Amino acid sequence: MTREPLSLSMEKLGLGQKLWALIAFLCLLAYLVISIYPFLWMIASALKDNSEVLTNSSLIPKQVHWEILADVWNRLDFWQYFLNSLMISVPIVIGTVIVYSLAGYGFAMTKFWGKEFLYVFFMGLIVVPTIVVLVPLVQELRAFGLIGRDASKFATYVGLIIPAINGGGPWAIFLFRSYFDSMPRDLRDAARIDGCSEWGVYARIYLPLAIPAIATVGITNFISSWNAYVFPSVVINNPDWYTLPLQLRYLDMQSVVQWNVRMAGSLITVLPVIIAFLFLQRYYIRGLTAAAVK
Amino acid sequence: MANLQTTSRLGQTKANLLTPTRLGQTLRKQLKKNSGFLFVAPAVLIFLVFGLYTIIYSFVLSFFRWKGSSIFSLFPPTCEAPGCAFWGLQNYKDFLYEDKGVAKLFWMAMENNLVVALVVPAATILISLLIAIALNRAGRTIPLFRTIMMLPMVTSGIAVYFAWSSIYLSDGPLNAMLNAAGLGFLSAPHGWLGTAGTALPALMVVMVWSSVPLAVILYMAGLQTIDQELYEAATIDGANSWHMLWYITWPLLRPVTFIILIFAINSAFQGFDLPLLMTKGGPANHTQVVGLRIFSFGFGDDLQLGIASAMGWVLFLLVFVISLINLRIFRPAAEEVSK
Numbered sequence: 001m002t003r004e005p006l007s008l009s010m011e012k013l014g015l016g017q018k019l020w021a022l023i024a025f026l027c028l029l030a031y032l033v034i035s036i037y038p039f040l041w042m043i044a045s046a047l048k049d050n051s052e053v054l055t056n057s058s059l060i061p062k063q064v065h066w067e068i069l070a071d072v073w074n075r076l077d078f079w080q081y082f083l084n085s086l087m088i089s090v091p092i093v094i095g096t097v098i099v100y101s102l103a104g105y106g107f108a109m110t111k112f113w114g115k116e117f118l119y120v121f122f123m124g125l126i127v128v129p130t131i132v133v134l135v136p137l138v139q140e141l142r143a144f145g146l147i148g149r150d151a152s153k154f155a156t157y158v159g160l161i162i163p164a165i166n167g168g169g170p171w172a173i174f175l176f177r178s179y180f181d182s183m184p185r186d187l188r189d190a191a192r193i194d195g196c197s198e199w200g201v202y203a204r205i206y207l208p209l210a211i212p213a214i215a216t217v218g219i220t221n222f223i224s225s226w227n228a229y230v231f232p233s234v235v236i237n238n239p240d241w242y243t244l245p246l247q248l249r250y251l252d253m254q255s256v257v258q259w260n261v262r263m264a265g266s267l268i269t270v271l272p273v274i275i276a277f278l279f280l281q282r283y284y285i286r287g288l289t290a291a292a293v294k
Numbered sequence: 295m296a297n298l299q300t301t302s303r304l305g306q307t308k309a310n311l312l313t314p315t316r317l318g319q320t321l322r323k324q325l326k327k328n329s330g331f332l333f334v335a336p337a338v339l340i341f342l343v344f345g346l347y348t349i350i351y352s353f354v355l356s357f358f359r360w361k362g363s364s365i366f367s368l369f370p371p372t373c374e375a376p377g378c379a380f381w382g383l384q385n386y387k388d389f390l391y392e393d394k395g396v397a398k399l400f401w402m403a404m405e406n407n408l409v410v411a412l413v414v415p416a417a418t419i420l421i422s423l424l425i426a427i428a429l430n431r432a433g434r435t436i437p438l439f440r441t442i443m444m445l446p447m448v449t450s451g452i453a454v455y456f457a458w459s460s461i462y463l464s465d466g467p468l469n470a471m472l473n474a475a476g477l478g479f480l481s482a483p484h485g486w487l488g489t490a491g492t493a494l495p496a497l498m499v500v501m502v503w504s505s506v507p508l509a510v511i512l513y514m515a516g517l518q519t520i521d522q523e524l525y526e527a528a529t530i531d532g533a534n535s536w537h538m539l540w541y542i543t544w545p546l547l548r549p550v551t552f553i554i555l556i557f558a559i560n561s562a563f564q565g566f567d568l569p570l571l572m573t574k575g576g577p578a579n580h581t582q583v584v585g586l587r588i589f590s591f592g593f594g595d596d597l598q599l600g601i602a603s604a605m606g607w608v609l610f611l612l613v614f615v616i617s618l619i620n621l622r623i624f625r626p627a628a629e630e631v632s633k
Contacts, residue, residue, distance in 0.1 A: 024428045028439075031425060034503065036442050038457040039449075041467060045460060054463065057470035103337035110330025118334065122341075126556065127613045128349065129564040131585050132606030135592045135599050136351035137344065143367070166344040169337060198329065227451025229567050234593050245452040249571070259460055266453035277448045281441065288508075289515035292550055 042270070045263035053259040065260070072264040078247070082268065085226060085243040088160055092225040093218050095165040096172050100217065101210065103169075104176020105202045109188055119177070126170045130231075137163055138234055153241050160235050164225055172217045178291035179213035180206060215280045216287030226273055244269045356385055356603035366599075385604035400605065403582040406494060407563055410501070410583070411616070415558035417502045419551060422509035427543070429510070430517045447507035455571045458500050462486035487573050490580045497568055497581055505561065509554045516550035517543070552624035556617065563613045584609050 045053045046069060048061040056062060072078050106112075107119050141147045146159030183206065191201045207214075229245045236242060242250060248265045277284070351368055357380065360366045364377025373380065384392075389400045425443075446454075461468050464485040472481040482489045486496040524542050533541070566585030569575055575582040584605065592602035 024431070028425065028428050028432075031421075032439060032442055035446055035507075038454060038461060038503075039445060041461060042453070042457040045457075053460070054465040057465075057467040099336045099340065102333045106330050106333025110333060112328040112331040112334075115330070115334075118338070122337075125341075125345070127560065127610070127617045129585070129606060129609050129613060131564065131566070131588045131592070132352055132603070132610055133345070133348035134589075135602055135606075136348035136355065139351070139367075140344070140348060162340065163344045166340045169341065169345075173337065198333075202333070223448060223451075227449070227453075229452055229571065230589070248452050248456070262456050263460070266456050269451070269453040270449040273448050274445065277444070278441065281444065285511055285515075288511055289518075292512045292515040292553060293519045 039270075042263050042266055045259055046267045048260050050258050050260045053263070068260050068264045069267070072261060073268065076247075076251070076261075076265070078244070078265060078268050080240075081242055081244045081247040082272075084241060085245075088157055088164075088232075088243060089222055089225040091161050092164045092168070093222050095161065096168050096221045097214055097218055099165060100169055100172035101176050101207060101214065102202070103173050104213075105180055105206060107173065107177045108180035109185070109201075109206070110198060119173075122170050122173050130167060134231065134234065141235065147235055147237070149237075153238070156236060156238075156241060160232060164221075164228070164231070168217075168221045168224065171220065175217050175220075175287060175291045176210070176213050179210050179287060182290045183209060212283045212287035212290065214287070215283030216291075219277060219280055219284050222276060223273055226269075352603045352606060355600055356607050357382060358600045359385070360599045361597050362599055381600055385598075385600045386608070389601055389605055390608075396601070399579060399582060400584070400587055402579055403584045403587050406581065407583050409494065410498060411559055411562035414498055414501045414505065414562050415555055417498075418505045418509050418558050419554060421502065422506045422554070423513055423547070425506070426510050426513035426517055427539075430514060443510065444507045446504045452567075452571055454504070455500070455568060459487065459572055462496055464488070488577055490577055493573055493577060493581045497572060500568060500572075501561070501565070505558055508557065512550050512554055513547060516547045520546050548624050552620060555620050555624065559616055559620065560613065563609060563616075
């Protein structure tokens, strides 16, 4: 993948170019610090005493308070909101990958009447602001009995999951189609001649080879559903069913802001996403790259 | 279907064609030919139920006065007085100019949106392009560096907004650092989010911060596709690095810039969770955005669902037009390049 960039070693560079290289390096370093600083601050604040968060702007706590994290997890029931978040995000990711890998394959590999128009239409949906359809969506979910006083936890979550899958659709179609497009068509043609069905070609040949695209779509939708605030906040009306972001917000409205508790809750919220990303980033970047330079 | 119609136009074959077996065969043939649609069908089905319906509903609702009580529905078409009434274009007129209070807030929000939509995409593109070029020059990037660099993208959301909010506090680390560096005159004594002049820029910093990583990845992907011989040839012709950036790199990266701009413009106009969670539009509406106004009419204190929908459609129209302009400027170049 990586090509040798204008291979100029330091000895061959003039003084001016050395200076530029140094400036570039310093800029990158500064950017690196800015990227990570909020996280370091979050970790540091989660380990500090509440009064210390606002008086000690150093990243190193005077005394490390591990008990705050444990307290937030146990006493404030964050493990429960964690599970709630998981119950919503995992089906969204799985549903999105299944529905739109199929659609992406259909758009990339098969022929049917109105295909081009339908694809352009789906891409056009990217510019429809989600806030525009939020009011009708809530009305519709209410009509289906998925929101309201009588709706169960399961019904409420179904009402959250399916529209979220639909919302992630256009990008997922774009990414999957681009990825399947970048794969050789000969594979399909050969398998078809050997008597494999179109479905078989998708399920047994192309999907297993599309792991980068699956990772990209999966991570993108995991991040957005895990962090989602606005839509869940209008759909979920029982505090026991809250997701992590809603509970973080709820804590905040209840009492005087305790910054260390807030940061400990925030840390618990961001960690799963970071861990998932660490494992899948290589694939994620490959999937994204295929779409970008198609 | 097309097949059926064209042959039936030739009168003499019509009788032959429409025997039941022939019709069955033709249909089966057509179905087989279009069977690829089955792959797309689940996506279309979900869209019809949870997408198209809501889009039509919101468009119709934008011409009605309704607060959510009594009944308004599309199937069957109902608008039950007294809670609901046909309002024509009045919703649009109200927030555009007639209702002074509402209109004033709307245009304030729109102004902020436009500032955000100009500054954030431009800053994102500038910063990410420079970083991508620097990383590309450096050859192999250290994996740890790459991971750290991508952290902001992974964790946009309430947790990170909280972290930034505390950084921006009057006693927070940003002011502390400025004071320590002897730049105390630059600090915001009432907090960066609490001061009228700095609140919106402070929010924009967070937006740029979280949108740069994705743009860097896309630009790096784009840079990999540029033929190095172009640069070598340019060097022989005596071009300096600035020329190469402007005449080779930038034009060849246009398709990537297009995708980044789509992302950036969309989030600039659509995103309102950041002001909702960090400033609630304050201080004194200095971080008010259109999305926040719509949310307020749709779910908040101002509850007027018709106005919420009408505002939504004005926002949609704006994003649509800007996206078309983006398409005109950046997309044709993509085809020229690939030729």
